[in-house]
Amino acid sequence: MNKIRLEDKEFQVSIHYKTIYQSIKQIASQINHDFEGEDTPIFLSILNGAFMFTGDLFKELRINSYLSFVKMASYQGMNSSGEIRELIGLNEDLADHHVIVLEDIVDSGLTIRRLYEQIQAHQPRSISIATLLLKPDVYGESIALDYVGMEIPNDFIIGYGLDYNGLGRNLRDIYKVVNNG
Numbered sequence: 001m002n003k004i005r006l007e008d009k010e011f012q013v014s015i016h017y018k019t020i021y022q023s024i025k026q027i028a029s030q031i032n033h034d035f036e037g038e039d040t041p042i043f044l045s046i047l048n049g050a051f052m053f054t055g056d057l058f059k060e061l062r063i064n065s066y067l068s069f070v071k072m073a074s075y076q077g078m079n080s081s082g083e084i085r086e087l088i089g090l091n092e093d094l095a096d097h098h099v100i101v102l103e104d105i106v107d108s109g110l111t112i113r114r115l116y117e118q119i120q121a122h123q124p125r126s127i128s129i130a131t132l133l134l135k136p137d138v139y140g141e142s143i144a145l146d147y148v149g150m151e152i153p154n155d156f157i158i159g160y161g162l163d164y165n166g167l168g169r170n171l172r173d174i175y176k177v178v179n180n181g
C-alpha cells in the first residue's frame with residue numbers, strides 16, 4: 001500500500017513506521033536520561049494529532065510520568081488557519097511541576113506558542129517541548145524545541161495520527177501528498 005487516495009488528494013509513503021519508531025525511541029531515551037531522579041513530570045499531549053506518538057512514546061518511558069491531554073486545532077484541509085481553537089482546555093494544576101508537551105508536528109509553531117504561554121501562566125518548574133516532526137523551513141517562533149524526532153520538508157503529510165480533513169490518522173506510516181487533483 002504505497003499510494004492511497006483520500007478525498008481529492010493522492011498520497012505516497014514517505015516515512016515508514018520502523019523509522020518513526022526508531023526516532024521515538026531516541027526521544028524516549030533522552031527524556032529518560034534528562035528526567036531521571038527528577039520529580040515526576042506531567043506530559044501534556046496535544047490532541048488529536050499526537051495520540052499515536054504519545055502511545056508509542058509512553059511505552060518507551062522508564063521514568064514515572066503523569067499524562068494529560070489538551071485539544072487544539074489550527075489546520076483546515078492542508079493549511080494552517082492561523083487561528084488556534086482550544087477544544088479541550090488545560091485542567092491540570094501545573095504549578096511547580098516539570099511539564100513536557102507532546103506534539104505530532106510543529107509547523108508554523110503557533111499552536112506550541114499558544115500552549116506554551118498558557119502553561120507558563122501556571123508557573124511550572126520547567127516546560128519542555130517534544131515533537132515527533134518539525135518543518136524547520138516554516139517554524140517561525142523562538143521557543144526552543146527540546147526533543148525533535150525528525151525534520152521534514154514543507155510537504156503536507158498524513159498518517160500516524162495526522163489527518164487530511166479528519167482522515168488518514170489510522171495509517172501506520174507517514175505519507176506525503178503527491179498531487180492535488
Ligand code: IMP
Pocket residue numbers: 046049074075080103104105106107108109110111112155156157158162163164
Ligand atoms: P502549527 O500551529 O502551524 O505549528 O501547526 C501545528 C498543527 O497543525 C499540528 O499539531 C498538526 O495538527 C497540524 N499540521 C501541521 N502540519 C501538518 C501536516 O503536514 N499534516 C497534517 N497536519 C499538520
Ligand code: MG
Pocket residue numbers: 046047048049050103104105
Ligand atoms: Mg497537532
